[in-house]
Amino acid sequence: xxxxxxxxxxxxxxxxxxxxxxxxxxxxxxxxxxxxxxxxxxxxxxxxxxxxxxxxxxxxxxxxxxxxxxxxxxxxxxxxxxxxxxxxxxxxxxxxxxxxxxxxxxxxxxxxxxxxxxxxxxxxxxxxxxxxxxxxxxxxxxxxxxxxxxxxxxxxxxxxxxxxxxxxxxxxxxxxxxxxxxxxxxxxxxxxxxxxxxxxxxxxxxxxxxxxxxxxxxxxxxxxxxxxxxxxxxxxxxxxxxxxxxxxxxxxxxxxxxxxxxxxxx
Amino acid sequence: xxxxxxxxxxxxxxxxxxxxxxxxxxxxxxxxxxxxxxxxxxxxxxxxxxxxxxxxxxxxxxxxxxxxxxxxxxxxxxxxxxxxxxxxxxxxxxxxxxxxxxxxxxxxxxxxxxxxxxxxxxxxxxxxxxxxxxxxxxxxxxxxxxxxxxxxxxxxxxxxxxxxxxxxxxxxxxxxxxxxxxxxxxxxxxxxxxxxxxxxxxxxxxxxxxxxxxxxxxxxxxxxxxxxxxxx
Numbered sequence: 001x002x003x004x005x006x007x008x009x010x011x012x013x014x015x016x017x018x019x020x021x022x023x024x025x026x027x028x029x030x031x032x033x034x035x036x037x038x039x040x041x042x043x044x045x046x047x048x049x050x051x052x053x054x055x056x057x058x059x060x061x062x063x064x065x066x067x068x069x070x071x072x073x074x075x076x077x078x079x080x081x082x083x084x085x086x087x088x089x090x091x092x093x094x095x096x097x098x099x100x101x102x103x104x105x106x107x108x109x110x111x112x113x114x115x116x117x118x119x120x121x122x123x124x125x126x127x128x129x130x131x132x133x134x135x136x137x138x139x140x141x142x143x144x145x146x147x148x149x150x151x152x153x154x155x156x157x158x159x160x161x162x163x164x165x166x167x168x169x170x171x172x173x174x175x176x177x178x179x180x181x182x183x184x185x186x187x188x189x190x191x192x193x194x195x196x197x198x199x200x201x202x203x204x205x206x207x208x209x210x211x212x213x214x215x216x217x218x219x220x221x222x223x224x225x226x227x228x229x230x231x232x233x234x235x236x237x238x239x240x241x242x243x244x245x246x247x248x249x250x251x252x253x254x255x256x257x258x259x260x261x262x263x264x265x266x
Numbered sequence: 267x268x269x270x271x272x273x274x275x276x277x278x279x280x281x282x283x284x285x286x287x288x289x290x291x292x293x294x295x296x297x298x299x300x301x302x303x304x305x306x307x308x309x310x311x312x313x314x315x316x317x318x319x320x321x322x323x324x325x326x327x328x329x330x331x332x333x334x335x336x337x338x339x340x341x342x343x344x345x346x347x348x349x350x351x352x353x354x355x356x357x358x359x360x361x362x363x364x365x366x367x368x369x370x371x372x373x374x375x376x377x378x379x380x381x382x383x384x385x386x387x388x389x390x391x392x393x394x395x396x397x398x399x400x401x402x403x404x405x406x407x408x409x410x411x412x413x414x415x416x417x418x419x420x421x422x423x424x425x426x427x428x429x430x431x432x433x434x435x436x437x438x439x440x441x442x443x444x445x446x447x448x449x450x451x452x453x454x455x456x457x458x459x460x461x462x463x464x465x466x467x468x469x470x471x472x473x474x475x476x477x478x479x480x481x482x483x484x485x486x487x488x489x490x491x492x493x494x495x496x497x498x
Binding site for chain 1: 280281283284321325326327328350351354371372373374385386
C-alpha cells in the first residue's frame with residue numbers, strides 16, 4: 001500500500017510554474033516561464049550571465065514575488081498550493097525543512113562563525129529536534145556522507161577549503177530530508193578536480209534520496225552530469241527545453257547551438 | 267513474435283544555425299519494424315545515417331516527422347511525441363543502448379558504471395554489483411580494474427565496459443552501435459554469444475556492425491539505410 005501511494009505521488013507534479021514573469025521597472029528579468037517538475041526529477045536551467053536564470057530561481061523559491069504568473073507547490077499533505085498564498089508559518093516550513101537552497105558562495109548558505117556540527121544541527125533544531133546526542137550523531141553521519149573528516153566537526157567553516165565548505169553546505173541542506181533542492185551554480189567557484197568530486201557526490205545523493213532539484217548553471221557539463229531535463233534561457237525567456245542529452249546532442253535553437261559548440265573538448 | 271519497434275516515415279534534418287542556417291538532411295521516410303527475438307542490422311556506407319537512426323530510436327535525436335513506435339510496458343508509445351519523463355521511463359525499463367564510445371562520469375568505478383542501470387530500476391546496490399562482476403568477468407575485464415574509473419582504459423576495454431553496461435538489464439529492446447569495432451577475435455566471439463543469448467530471451471535488437479562475419483552471425487535481417495537517404 002505504501003508503495004502504491006509513492007507511485008501515485010511520483011506521477012503528480014511537485015511544482016508547477018505558470019507564466020512567470022519578473023520586471024524591474026521597464027527591465028524584463030524573465031517572462032513567460034512555464035514548466036512542471038516531478039518528484040525525483042533534476043532540471044537544469046542553463047544560459048549565460050544576465051539570461052534571467054538566477055531571477056527565475058528566486059521566483060521559484062519564493063524569495064522574489066513575481067510581477068505576474070505563479071508557482072504552485074505540492075505540500076506534504078498532497079495539496080497543491082500557490083506559493084503567494086502561503087502564510088508565514090507555511091513558508092518557514094518550506095525554507096527550513098521541505099526545501100534546500102545551495103548558494104554558489106557557501107558563505108551565504110552557512111553560518112561561518114559556528115562549528116560545522118552546529119551548521120548541520122541547526123537545521124534539525126529548527127524542525128524541533130532537541131536531543132543533543134541524536135543531533136550530534138546525525139550531524140556526524142552527514143559529514144561522513146559528504147566526505148568531510150569528522151575530526152573537523154567542531155571547527156568553523158572559516159577553517160575549511162572551498163570544496164569542503166560547499167560539501168558542508170550540501171549536508172546542512174539535505175539533513176532535513178527536503179523534497180526539493182534549489183542550487184545556484186553549485187560548482188561555480190571551485191577548482192576542476194574539486195568540482196568533479198562535488199558533482200559526483202551531488203549526483204549520488206540526489207539519486208539515493210530521490211530528490212527533485214532545480215540547478216542553475218552556465219556550465220553545460222554540469223547540466224549533462226546532473227540533470228534529466230534542461231531549460232535554455234536567453235534574455236529572460238526559455239528558448240529551448242527537453243531531455244538533457246537531446247538538447248545537448250541535438251540542439252535546435254541558434255543560441256543553444258552556440259552554447260554547445262563553445263564547449264572545449266576534454 | 268510480436269513487433270517491439272515500428273518506425274513509420276521518420277525524418278531528421280539538422281539545421282546548422284552557426285553555418286548560416288545550412289540544412290543538413292540526414293534521413294527521410296525511415297520505415298521498418300523489429301520483432302521480439304529478432305536482430306536487424308542497419309547497413310550502408312559511413313555517413314548514411316545509421317547512428318542517427320539508432321539515436322532517434324533511443325530518443326536522443328529528435329525527429330522532425332513520422333512515428334517511432336515502441337512497445338513499452340505492454341503499450342505502444344510514440345517516442346516522437348513522448349514527454350521527456352516518458353522517454354526516461356522507456357530508457358529505464360525498455361530500451362538499452364550501447365553507444366560507439368563510453369561516456370562515463372568522472373571518478374565513478376567501473377563496477378558501478380556497469381551496475382548503475384540496475385540500481386536505477388531499484389535493485390539493491392550489492393546485488394547489482396554482483397551481476398556487474400559476472401558480466402565484467404565474462405568480458406575479460408581483469409578484476410583489478412573494477413574499482414578504477416574506466417577513463418584510463420584502452421579503447422577495447424572501454425568498449426567492453428560499455429557493452430556490460432548495456433547488457434546488464436533485461437531490457438526488451440537493445441540498440442548496438444558498432445559493439446565489436448575495437449575488439450579482438452576472442453572478445454568478438456564473446457559479444458556474439460551474448461547477443462545470441464539476448465535474442466533467445468526475446469530481445470529485439472537493432473545493430474550497426476561493419477564486420478561481415480559478426481553481422482552474418484547475429485543478423486536475421488538487413489535494412490539498407492541508403493534507401494532512406496535524404497536528398498540534399
